[in-house]
Each structure stands twice: as C-alpha cells, then as structure tokens.
Amino acid sequence: PFDVLVVGGGPAGASAAIYAARKGIRTGVVAERFGGQVLDTVGIENFISVKETEGPKLATALEQHVTSYNVDIMNLQRAAGMSEKDGLIEVRLESGATLRSKSVVVATGARWRELNVPGEQAYRGKGVAYCPHCDGPLFKGKRVAVVGGGNSGVEAAIDLAGIVEHVTLLEFGDSLRADAVLQDKLRSLSNATIITRAQTTEVLGDGQKMTGMTYTDRTSGESQTLDVAGVFVQIGLLPNTDWLKGSVELNGRGEVVTGSHQQTSLSGVFAAGDVTDVPYKQIIVAMGEGAKAALGAFDHLIRQTPV
Ligand code: FAD
Numbered sequence: 001p002f003d004v005l006v007v008g009g010g011p012a013g014a015s016a017a018i019y020a021a022r023k024g025i026r027t028g029v030v031a032e033r034f035g036g037q038v039l040d041t042v043g044i045e046n047f048i049s050v051k052e053t054e055g056p057k058l059a060t061a062l063e064q065h066v067t068s069y070n071v072d073i074m075n076l077q078r079a080a081g082m083s084e085k086d087g088l089i090e091v092r093l094e095s096g097a098t099l100r101s102k103s104v105v106v107a108t109g110a111r112w113r114e115l116n117v118p119g120e121q122a123y124r125g126k127g128v129a130y131c132p133h134c135d136g137p138l139f140k141g142k143r144v145a146v147v148g149g150g151n152s153g154v155e156a157a158i159d160l161a162g163i164v165e166h167v168t169l170l171e172f173g174d175s176l177r178a179d180a181v182l183q184d185k186l187r188s189l190s191n192a193t194i195i196t197r198a199q200t201t202e203v204l205g206d207g208q209k210m211t212g213m214t215y216t217d218r219t220s221g222e223s224q225t226l227d228v229a230g231v232f233v234q235i236g237l238l239p240n241t242d243w244l245k246g247s248v249e250l251n252g253r254g255e256v257v258t259g260s261h262q263q264t265s266l267s268g269v270f271a272a273g274d275v276t277d278v279p280y281k282q283i284i285v286a287m288g289e290g291a292k293a294a295l296g297a298f299d300h301l302i303r304q305t306p307v
Pocket residue numbers: 007008009010011012013030031032033034035036037038040041042043044045046047077078079080107108109110111112130131134135240243272273274275281282283284286
C-alpha cells in the first residue's frame with residue numbers, strides 16, 4: 001500500500017504530493033486531469049512571488065516539480081469511492097481498480113456552476129470570469145456585470161465597485177438572497193445597480209472579446225442588452241465530492257469538513273483546497289492547505305503502531 005495517496009492533481013494535490021515525498025514515504029497521486037482548474041486559467045497575477053504567469057505554464061511547472069520526486073502519478077483516472085478496510089483506506093477507481101493506502105489526501109477541487117448560455121464558452125477568459133479576486137483588476141475603469149444575488153455575487157459586486165467604473169448585479173429571483181448587511185452595503189454604492197427578475201440569455205462579443213450581454217426581464221418578458229466588458233458568474237461553486245458521500249463528513253454545500261491539521265471525520269484521511277470548507281478558493285491557499293494536509297498525514301503515520 002501507499003503511505004500517502006493523494007486524490008487530485010491541482011495545486012493542492014501537487015503540493016501535498018511534494019511535501020509527502022520529501023518525507024521519504026511511498027506517495028501516489030491519482031488525478032482525473034493533472035493541473036486541475038489551473039489548466040483553464042488564462043492569466044494569473046496573484047501567485048505570490050510570480051508577478052505574472054499563465055495557467056498551462058503553471059500546470060506544467062507543477063507537474064515537473066512533482067515528477068522530480070519519487071511519486072507514482074496515475075493521471076486520467078477518476079476516483080469513484082472511498083472506504084476504510086482493515087486499517088487501510090481503499091480508493092476505488094472508475095476503471096475498476098482499487099488503490100490502498102495508510103493515509104489519503106483528498107484534493108479533488110471544485111468547479112464553477114456555469115450560465116449555460118450562448119457565448120459563455122467562446123468568451124471565457126475574454127470577459128467571462130468566475131473569480132473576482134483573480135480577474136477583478138483586469139476590468140479597472142470598465143463596466144461589468146455580476147450574475148447571482150447570493151452572498152458571493154453581492155460580495156463580488158461590492159468588491160468590483162471599488163475597481164471598475166460601474167457594476168450591474170443581475171439576480172434571477174424576485175429578491176437578493178445575500179445577507180442584509182451586504183445588500184445594504186451594495187445599495188449604498190453610487191456606481192452599482194441591482195436588477196432582479198433577470199434571466200441571463202447570451203454573452204455578446206466581437207469575436208475577440210466580450211462586448212455585452214442580454215437578459216430577459218421576467219416581469220415584462222422583454223429582452224434587454226447591457227454594454228459590459230465583463231461578467232462575473234457567481235451562481236455557485238460545486239465541490240467534487242460525489243465520490244465521497246457516506247465516507248467523510250460534508251457540510252451543507254457538499255464541501256469536506258476539515259480541522260486545523262486538514263483532518264477529516266475519517267481517521268487517516270486529510271483534505272485540502274477547493275474541495276474543503278476553506279473560505280477562500282485560491283491557488284496559494286490550496287497549496288498551503290496541501291502542505292498542511294501532507295504534514296498532517298505524516299504526523300498521523302508516525303503515530304500508528306507498525307502492522
Ligand atoms: P483543482 O484545481 O480543482 O484540482 C482538482 C484536481 O482533482 C484535478 O486534478 C481534477 O482532475 C481532480 N479530480 C476531480 N475529481 C476527481 C476524481 N473523482 N478522481 C480523481 N481526480 C479528480 N486562483 C488564483 O489564485 N488566481 C487566479 O488567477 C485564478 N484564476 C482562476 C480562473 C479560472 C477560470 C478558474 C476556474 C479558477 C481560477 N482560480 C484562480 C482558482 C484556482 O484555480 C483554484 O482555487 C485552485 O485550482 C484549487 O486547487 P485545488 O487543487 O484545490 O483544485
């Protein structure tokens with residue numbers, strides 16, 4: 001069996017694998033797609049000490065760093081289930097194989113819920129954005145929209161209002177669902193507009209970049225156009241935890257609940273990155289947590305009686 005089996009090959013998983021391998025213990029990484037969300041990212045400007053990089057470049061660097069250690073990488077393999085058996089953790093793969101390990105680091109990340117409207121894919125990274133902390137500064141002085149009136153959408157609109165010229169928040173329902181204090185804050189801003197009962201219908205562009213978007217006013221039934229250079233989609237982040245149901249504790253959002261050493265509710269299983277209940281989903285946070293999870297797993301291993 002492995003000493004540490006990392007499930008997921010994004011920033012959290014890569015960091016966990018390097019920290020584990022550096023302890024000289026048997027380390028494996030199983031990942032559906034090594035690199036994770038970073039592969040879908042265009043510019044990265046907040047990975048501290050690297051002023052500017054691109055997603056695929058960072059993903060390659062991650063892989064090179066991991067493969068410079070003695071780590072068994074199983075790429076293009078999807079985990080389908082996890083359980084404890086005879087003091088070992090078993091991870092079942094979709095291929096039918098089962099991997100056994102003394103400890104596991106869960107780092108399967110998350111995915112943004114998409115609008116699923118025409119133009120969204122074509123202008124992804126060219127106006128369509130999902131992360132205000134990452135891409136907000138790119139829209140300095142421009143007009144943008146935010147879709148989603150929950151806490152993350154309203155927080156994003158408040159955040160963006162401090163950077164961009166004007167922000168329009170679109171909510172599908174009759175009212176915003178964010179905490180009242182956030183709604184009050186947004187309403188107090190002179191360069192923010194809130195539109196409820198708005199169903200986003202299309203992202204418009206000139207072939208190179210986004211130039212606007214359309215929505216249907218659900219009260220009048222009329223189609224409206226917004227001239228915006230960007231839209232931040234804030235309708236939910238879905239953790240990749242379907243394969244964990246019944247094995248470790250998940251919170252109401254389906255995220256893995258972790259403790260101060262990244263431990264989960266199942267002894268020997270640790271978790272890191274966007275898949276967890278960590279409040280801020282960022283590359284640097286995921287890497288820090290990956291390091292903590294591997295060290296947590298190592299501390300767990302040295303406390304086990306030899307079998
Ligand atoms: P992920 O990167 O999601 O990696 C998860 C890994 O697990 C992948 O290898 C995946 O294939 C694998 N996996 C999933 N399910 C399974 C399964 N069942 N079995 C096996 N493997 C599985 N953050 C920043 O800090 N700065 C930015 O500029 C920035 N820009 C972004 C732009 C976009 C478009 C997006 C989508 C995100 C951006 N982020 C940015 C967020 C950042 O990418 C994430 O916070 C980070 O990648 C999380 O790392 P992770 O390792 O936890 O998860």
